[in-house]
Amino acid sequence: MIVGETTGAIHLFENSASPGQPANFSLSQANYQGIDPGQFSAPQLFDVDGDGLLDLIIGERNGNLNYYYNTGTATNPIFTLYSESFGGVDVRQPGYNVGYAAPFMFKYQNQLRLLVGSEAGDLYMYKDIENHLTDTFALESSHYIDIWEGIQSSIAGADINNDGLMDFVIGNYAGGVTFFRGDTVLNPPVGIISHAAEDEMQLYPNPAQDKLNISWPGSNKPAVGEIYDMEGQRLSRWQLPAISVKQIDISALPDGFYILHILSNDGAFSKKFIVNH
Numbered sequence: 483m484i485v486g487e488t489t490g491a492i493h494l495f496e497n498s499a500s501p502g503q504p505a506n507f508s509l510s511q512a513n514y515q516g517i518d519p520g521q522f523s524a525p526q527l528f529d530v531d532g533d534g535l536l537d538l539i540i541g542e543r544n545g546n547l548n549y550y551y552n553t554g555t556a557t558n559p560i561f562t563l564y565s566e567s568f569g570g571v572d573v574r575q576p577g578y579n580v581g582y583a584a585p586f587m588f589k590y591q592n593q594l595r596l597l598v599g600s601e602a603g604d605l606y607m608y609k610d611i612e613n614h615l616t617d618t619f620a621l622e623s624s625h626y627i628d629i630w631e632g633i634q635s636s637i638a639g640a641d642i643n644n645d646g647l648m649d650f651v652i653g654n655y656a657g658g659v660t661f662f663r664g665d666t667v668l669n670p671p672v673g674i675i676s677h678a679a680e681d682e683m684q685l686y687p688n689p690a691q692d693k694l695n696i697s698w699p700g701s702n703k704p705a706v707g708e709i710y711d712m713e714g715q716r717l718s719r720w721q722l723p724a725i726s727v728k729q730i731d732i733s734a735l736p737d738g739f740y741i742l743h744i745l746s747n748d749g750a751f752s753k754k755f756i757v758n759h
Contacts, residue, residue, distance in 0.1 A: 483507055484514065486523030490542065515561055519548035524584040524636060530594075531615065535559065541598065545574040545581015569608060570618035573600035584636035587611075588648065597626060599635035603654065603712075628752055630741055631660045633712065656715045662750075682751070685742065689756035692733040698744065698751050702726045705746035712739050732757055 483495040494514040495507040520542035530537040535552040538561045542548065549568035554560030574581040584599035594611035596619060605626040608619040632654030642649040647664025683698040696707075705722040707730060717735070722728045722744070735757045744751040 484525045484527060484538070486525050486540065488522055490518045490521050490523045492517050492523055492525050492540070517550065517561060519566070520544055520546075522582055524582075524599075526585050526587060528587045530587065537561070539568065539585045539587055541583030541585050543580050543582055545572050545578075545583050545600070547571045547583055547585055547598070565616075569596070569611065569614065571596075571598060571606070571608065573598050573602075573604075573606050573624075575600070575602045575604070578602060582634045584634075586637045586639060588639055590648070597637050597639075599637050599652075601634055603630050603633045603635045605629050605635060605637060605652075629662070630752055630754075632656055632658060632710065632715070658715070683744070683753045685753055685755050689758040690732060691757070691759050692731065694730050694732050694742070694755060696722075696728045696730065696742065696744070697726060700746060701728065703746055705744050708743040708745070709735070710741040710743060712741070733759075 483497070485493050485495060487493065491513045493509060494511040496510040497505050497507050499506040517538070517540070519540045522543040524541035526539045527536045528539060529535060530539065530549065531551060533552075535554075535556055536559065537552050538550040540548045540550070546566065547568040548563065549565045550561035551564045552559045553562045571583065572581065573583050578601050580601050582599070582601040586597045588595055593609070596608040596611060598606040598608070600606060604624055606624050607622040607626040609622045610620040614620070629652065631652045634655035636653045637650055639648050639650045641647060641664070642651075642661075643663065645664060649664045650662040652660045652662065684696070686695050688694070702724060704724045706719065707722050708719045709717045711717055717740075737757050737759055739754060739756055741752055741754055
């Protein structure tokens, strides 16, 4: 396991547990190989160039990615800097001086995909990577399927429940972790829990004062509602009745921006709203 830190150094931890036993990580080498791409390093081990050796992709505070390819072997890796602006990735948004890039590269249907968490909390999805390792990746979305789980988002994925589909775990600045289960409903680049496009979920009025009306495809079924603040902390959770247009009381919320998250049998839905009393 390789872990980043505030100063930018990365540290190597080794698992001493036997196969099938709970992991037991201990620090093996601090300041691993002297690698230091920049503050708030966020590393991922992944075979980028397809040579069978794990490489290093490291995000940093400035919002860019660094790529170190493995010039050693599988048992004795040597990570050599290839690019300090890998794929031209920059997840800084207007009004932000920093980006806090946190990469997760994976393969879907034998094609590379890249998701990058950001300071603003949005997930950036990049594609057409194999043909552009030396220049700029194609940005598919800067708000990947409208997932927003709090600022300084980070993402990792694996088939956690062994159903053959990619699942996601997303962390944020507040310390929360959210699990997104794989689903066959969605089209490529990757199936995850059904999630509506933002314009399929209606919130009105928005801005709102005391009451907020909610509707979405399938909203005539029972659901669970959650409200999060812009730091990703859940403020409330409640059951929603089986009626087409649901109304919630937001009179106790201070003025500001919030995220409404709906969980139903038809999927997960999220949208931002404003309280202005």
